[in-house]
Amino acid sequence: MPVKVNDTRAVHQFSILLSPPQHDPRLSDTTMTSKLTEIPATMTAIEILEPGGPEKLTTVTRSVEAPGKGEVLVKVAAAGINKPDVMQRQGMYPAPKGATDIPGLEVAGVIVAIGEDVTFWKPGDEVCALVSGGGYAEYCLAPAVQCLVVPKGLDMIQAAALPETLFTVWANIVDRAHLQKGETLLIHGGSSGIGTTAIQIGCLLGARIFVTAGSPKKCAVCEELGAEIAINYNKKDFVDVLMKVTAGKGVNVILDMVGGDYLPRNISLLAADGRLVNIAYQKGSKAEVNFLPVMLKRLTITGSTLRIRPVEVKGAIARALRKRVWPHIESGDIAPLIHATFPLTQANKAHSLMESGAYMGKIVLKI
Numbered sequence: 065m066p067v068k069v070n071d072t073r074a075v076h077q078f079s080i081l082l083s084p085p086q087h088d089p090r091l092s093d094t095t096m097t098s099k100l101t102e103i104p105a106t107m108t109a110i111e112i113l114e115p116g117g118p119e120k121l122t123t124v125t126r127s128v129e130a131p132g133k134g135e136v137l138v139k140v141a142a143a144g145i146n147k148p149d150v151m152q153r154q155g156m157y158p159a160p161k162g163a164t165d166i167p168g169l170e171v172a173g174v175i176v177a178i179g180e181d182v183t184f185w186k187p188g189d190e191v192c193a194l195v196s197g198g199g200y201a202e203y204c205l206a207p208a209v210q211c212l213v214v215p216k217g218l219d220m221i222q223a224a225a226l227p228e229t230l231f232t233v234w235a236n237i238v239d240r241a242h243l244q245k246g247e248t249l250l251i252h253g254g255s256s257g258i259g260t261t262a263i264q265i266g267c268l269l270g271a272r273i274f275v276t277a278g279s280p281k282k283c284a285v286c287e288e289l290g291a292e293i294a295i296n297y298n299k300k301d302f303v304d305v306l307m308k309v310t311a312g313k314g315v316n317v318i319l320d321m322v323g324g325d326y327l328p329r330n331i332s333l334l335a336a337d338g339r340l341v342n343i344a345y346q347k348g349s350k351a352e353v354n355f356l357p358v359m360l361k362r363l364t365i366t367g368s369t370l371r372i373r374p375v376e377v378k379g380a381i382a383r384a385l386r387k388r389v390w391p392h393i394e395s396g397d398i399a400p401l402i403h404a405t406f407p408l409t410q411a412n413k414a415h416s417l418m419e420s421g422a423y424m425g426k427i428v429l430k431i
């Protein structure tokens with residue numbers, strides 16, 4: 065069962081709703097609209113001067129763009145930091161065609177303008193949103209179908225930490241791996257933003273959760289969030305541990321963000337009809353692999369990357385989340401783990417912290 069994390073451990077309780085929800089007090093009434101008409105022509109944003117270290121993140125002035133068809137303009141209050149932002153800064157993960165070069169994949173704030181064909185949202189609505197870029201700025205365009213209502217009792221920092229990990233986890237452990245109640249799920253990088261969310265969603269779906277993490281402290285946090293067994297990958301071999309735990313059967317689903325030599329080890333650990341989902345290759349995307357077990361155990365090897373997927377697909381993920389997950393999240397069984405916040409102009413410090421690995425859960429910019 066997922067553990068309800070408590071305030072004394074600096075973990076934020078939350079509940080969330082996705083768009084389009086029932087009418088909610090966090091959605092504006094018409095009197096709000098008149099207060100929100102002053103949209104400046106320019107804004108402060110963070111630009112990647114050139115590929116390189118955190119110092120390449122530079123504060124600049126950019127134009128505020130008007131929302132296009134199906135888009136809303138959000139006055140950003142907070143923006144989540146994700147590993148893909150770091151990779152973009154390093155020049156290893158360019159913005160997809162059509163996306164702004166400003167980094168930032170998730171925001172929370174207030175809608176200040178809506179584009180053509182946006183019927184549900186109004187200026188004044190408080191939302192968090194999954195975006196393809198542009199989060200490190202005072203204003204950000206977002207596809208309307210990728211906006212979520214800021215949950216009751218949740219502040220903007222907490223709300224900004226939600227979209228990227230929730231969309232990614234759902235798209236991979238449910239849509240791709242078809243994780244079932246009673247199955248076992250191994251999550252590599254259990255204390256990451258993705259990992260801490262995957263633990264909680266996996267628990268919600270009724271799976272037994274195993275994780276790897278790099279220190280006893282990180283392992284302890286994963287277990288507190290609901291992992292049955294957390295393996296310190298610097299001390300123990302996860303294949304040995306989990307083969308013993310599962311009496312030689314192996315695990316049903318593996319969510320892997322490591323790659324490299326984890327690829328053959330994952331394949332050897334999977335149970336019959338097991339599924340491996342790759343979402344990153346931090347140790348490389350090439351490995352020597354014996355594919356015989358794929359045939360003998362009828363394995364599925366898959367993966368995905370969220371950012372390049374079309375708006376319609378992300379909208380469909382949002383609808384699935386709203387239907388199947390949101391009521392449970394609203395009940396308080398799941399919470400984002402916020403490690404630290406930084407002002408927008410200190411995005412470089414936030415990136416340095418992420419690169420150090422000395423954190424758990426999410427790092428968020430306050431705008």
Ligand SMILES: NC(=O)c1ccc[n+]([C@@H]2O[C@H](COP(=O)([O-])OP(=O)(O)OC[C@H]3O[C@@H](n4cnc5c(N)ncnc54)[C@H](OP(=O)(O)O)[C@@H]3O)[C@@H](O)[C@H]2O)c1
Nearest residue numbers: 146147232253256257258276277278321343344368369370
């Ligand atoms: N495909 C997609 O759509 C998608 C979307 C978002 C993110 N991602 C990827 O998912 C990963 C997590 O993203 P994030 O923003 O949550 O980043 P993050 O917090 O920086 O997480 C990176 C994690 O990788 C773990 N790790 C590194 N080497 C490991 C190893 N040998 N064994 C086990 N774990 C290891 C780290 O664990 P320790 O700290 O314990 O060492 C850390 O928890 C990133 O690689 C990111 O690029 C993919």
